[in-house]
Amino acid sequence: MAVWLTRITPDPRSAEARADLAQAGNLHRRLMKLLPPTELGDSPRQAAGLLFRVEESRSGTTILAQSTHHLVADQLPDGYGQLEHRELTPLLEALEVGRVVRYRIVASPTKRLGRSKQRGVSETTIPLRGPDADAWWYSRARNHGLEPRSVTAQDRNDSVDRSRGRRIRHAAVQFQGVATVTDPASAREAVLHGIGRGKSHGCGLLSLALAGGPE
Structure with missing residues (x-):
């Protein structure tokens, strides 16, 4: 089973990104929308293995999201920010x-x-x-x-x-x-x-x- 770590660097000019960062519930719903359109049952977060956190550093804010489904970058609003993926399976092994x-x-x-x-x-x-x-x-x-x-x-x-x-x-x-x-x-x-x-x-x-x- 592949496990993916997705790093999103939100653009501070994006109103949607600022709204998501203001409340964890908003960010959770945003990330759920990035999951591929597949049937995940009654507990979709658990089924997709979705976990996330916000990190703050001198270089700015980043969102880390981990999942067993590849998040779909095209579902981010225009201007929201940059997205990159890395597979975690080699680390776990x-x-x-x-x-x-x-x-x-x-x-x-x-x-x-x-x-x-x-x-x-x-x-x-x-x-x-x-x-x-x-x-x-x-x-x-x-x-x-x-x-x-x-x-x-x-x-x-x-x-x-x-x-x-x-x-x-x-x-x-x-x-x-x-x-x-x-x-x-x-x-x-x-x-x-x-x-x-x-x-x-x-x-x-x-x-x-x-x-x-x-x-």
Whole structure:
């Protein structure tokens, strides 16, 4: 199964691009429109393996989208921006025990509180920040075949969707650093399916890059 990483460099002059970047829900719907016209069932995002995040750097804003279907550039509005593809299959096949990788993910670290922990309060999900978020990432990374050697965490703006009567908000934290692969199969699954909540709203996409040979 081929896996594609699509990089979109939006043109800041494009009103459509600015509107999409303003709300994660808008961007999700835009990327769904780029999928080829094929039957994806009742859960099209999961069926297409679509994950995405927005990256900010000194050179500007980029949108990274990962999918098992080749996104169709012709479906972007005129003047929206530039689009390029790269296949991730060789990277996934190169993962092996002891391989050192660089990682990056914008995740939504959360903790569930239920009736057993707060008397008289129904189950709720609370966002995690600071050391609690770091602990969340270390736990999730290890459960997904990675042993972090280093981590840098940076709070990101909440991922929101206020359109169509929705009031969805996911707290977002970017984690990046170096890790050692301990379970290649689990690491591949994490790349393919993402980690944590908010996958329809720009969270969960795990990016890996080879940093050296096995140790």
